[in-house]
Amino acid sequence: MRASPMKKLKNEKELVKKAIQIGVAYAEKRGVVEFEATDSASEKLLYIYRLLVHDKIIQPLPEDQVSQPTIQHKLAIWASKQP
Template identity: 70%
Template sequence: MKKLKHEAELVKGAIAAGAKYGEERGVVEFDATDSAALKIEYIYRLLVHDKLIQPLPEDQVSQQSMRHKLALWYAKQLPKGHPLLK
């Protein structure tokens, strides 16, 4: 798994976009006190359930791998030429 150049920023964007997606679907409402790890896992599992991303093999699911998958998913949502894609 090759780390992306702006992975931390992409993960932050993915959390925001994933939370918005979940709230629009009416399946989640995150509190300000919810940890980033909890949000990452929930968003990852929601996107896998909705078949928006390919699931990882269950023995390879970790915080780091879920963060990476969410960063890749969010990067694909960004328009060409976005500063985070350079």
């Protein structure tokens, strides 16, 4: 079975930025990580994704589908639902 291609969100780029902002704040508030200025966006996104899955806030992707584009998309959707 092949997954259908992801439909890009209209403002996905902005939502990915929002996801990083909210996700970093969430992770640091929980006291599980302190991000460095040198951490790349992709490192932050992967960490935030894994943390949100661990905390059962989002559904995990099938492991064979975990990639930078799918994580960005998943977190953009999550960010779009945040106040």
